[in-house]
Amino acid sequence: MNPARYLCRAVLVFTLLLLSPLHAESVEAEKPASAAPAKQEQYLPGVALSQGITEITGVAISPLLGVSSVGAWRYWHSPAEVRSALPWFCQPWAWGTGFVLLGLCFLKDSLGTAVPGVLKKPFDMVELFENKLSATVASASFVPVVATQMAEHFKAEHPEVVVPTAALIGASFAGIDVLWLFVPLSILAFLLVWICSHAINVLIILSPFSTVDAVLKVARASLLASVGLVYAIAPWLAAALCLVIIAIAAWLAPSALRLAIFGARFSADILLPWRGKRRATPEAPHAFTLGSLGGLPARTGGRLIVLEDGSTVFRYRRWCILDERSVSLPEGSRVVAKGILSPSLVHRHDDTTEREMLLFLPRYRGHEDAIAGHMKCHGVRDHALTRGFAAVKAWLKEILRRGKAISA
Structure with a gap:
């Protein structure tokens, strides 16, 4: 059904x-008003x-x-x-x-x-x-x-x-x-x-x-x-x-x-990270759209599914309860990007144009390699903010190393 x-x-x-x-409460509320001369609000x-x-x-x-x-x-x-x-x-x-x-x-x-x-x-x-x-x-x-x-x-x-309103039986009308x-x-x-x-x-x-x-x-x-x-x-x-x-x-x-x-x-x-980790399914991860994917509005929830022919689709339910529908991912290379709170799926149309297409739930942190392998993505990369932290860390190490060399 x-x-x-x-x-x-x-x-x-x-x-x-x-x-x-x-209805019962309103009847009970009327009883004290009739028994006692309590003042009722008049509007x-x-x-x-x-x-x-x-x-x-x-x-x-x-x-x-x-x-x-x-x-x-x-x-x-x-x-x-x-x-x-x-x-x-x-x-x-x-x-x-x-x-x-x-x-x-x-x-x-x-x-x-x-x-x-x-x-x-x-x-x-x-x-x-x-x-x-x-x-x-x-x-x-x-x-x-x-x-x-x-x-x-x-x-x-x-x-x-x-x-x-029409009566349930007959053609008469009732109020x-x-x-x-x-x-x-x-x-x-x-x-x-x-x-x-x-x-x-x-x-x-x-x-x-x-x-x-x-x-x-x-x-x-x-x-x-x-x-x-x-x-x-x-x-x-x-x-x-x-x-x-x-x-x-x-x-x-x-x-x-x-x-x-x-x-x-x-x-x-x-x-509740322990609850999410138990429900994580890297072979069919939960994700939300971040932009225009097959005409879907942003933050439409669904799952990434690999079909029998090897193609990857985004499967969702209309209004969360209606029939299931699938949208094919666009052509091009795809990369799973690690995030501060949750990973995302980045789509590359060419060497110069890329955009985040899907955002995975935080429960999939640590499952980036499994998702990329199952979805046949073109690798895993760190988040831009994480790469920035890594660059700052490397710069500080280099500065400290040079300082030690000069003092020696």
Whole structure:
């Protein structure tokens, strides 16, 4: 069966399981309001919807900071007698833990400007996986709660709105709860914005300069601050800005997704080298494209495969789950280049033109000779930076040797 069908069914089951407890939770939340004269927040028409769109977009830009800030704000602006009934992210243990982790990240970034960027990269990789975990928690619990509140306010403001849908049996029409539209659309919008924001974390671990890292983080923080500032001016204007951000994120999502997959696999091999070494297969190495290879976009993941006729192809899956496809490598000589973190495949079109075509995962460090032999490449060479270090080392040895000869 087509893997896409499995994915669609999994998303449908996940949505059904997610929505059913939300209805029960909303019913339970209404009981204390009817029993006690607790004050409920009142909004002007459209403000609740604007607030929900702004919160979802802001949290998607920085999940840990967004969830912690929203939780702390709601906790301190709620009456003391109803704080225990607030959602989990509004409880002090939740947003307090989030702020502690944010403090550690800030301390890491502050101290990182005084040390070489290479020494800070492992901590940036840990933050990369923290961002994934925070987004998973937010998409599974925070976003549905906000979407439910948006749907409840929308139904209160527009009770006459009914979304028609064809009945499963017969030709009649029935209405569905708008909650069934708000939650999936909110999760989709969150994931689109988050995957683009997460690409910044990947660019940070790929950048060798601490200054570039700081610029990328300031740019993301500025975008998040602009959303909050515009909301303070006019909620509807913030919602319009967030819709523009979501539209741009939808356009950039495919490239950001490829970058996120590349960053996750690259970081996992560096943080867990023993795991990567066990999974290394030099006869069919994992690689990512670095440029135009058969029309494929950069950082498309796949494997190098040697066919029965002796030709070498790059085999990949469309969208990681669809059918497999193969792209033949271009004609010319190929060399496996050793790298500081991972080897790469260099293609030479002639004696003067060459370019890096594929980047292997870090698990293949030390397997360069095996890859070159199996793929029938034209040898193995050191990385340009490594050759530079070797030249400096040889120069220093020569200088020291001459100094000893003069002193003698």
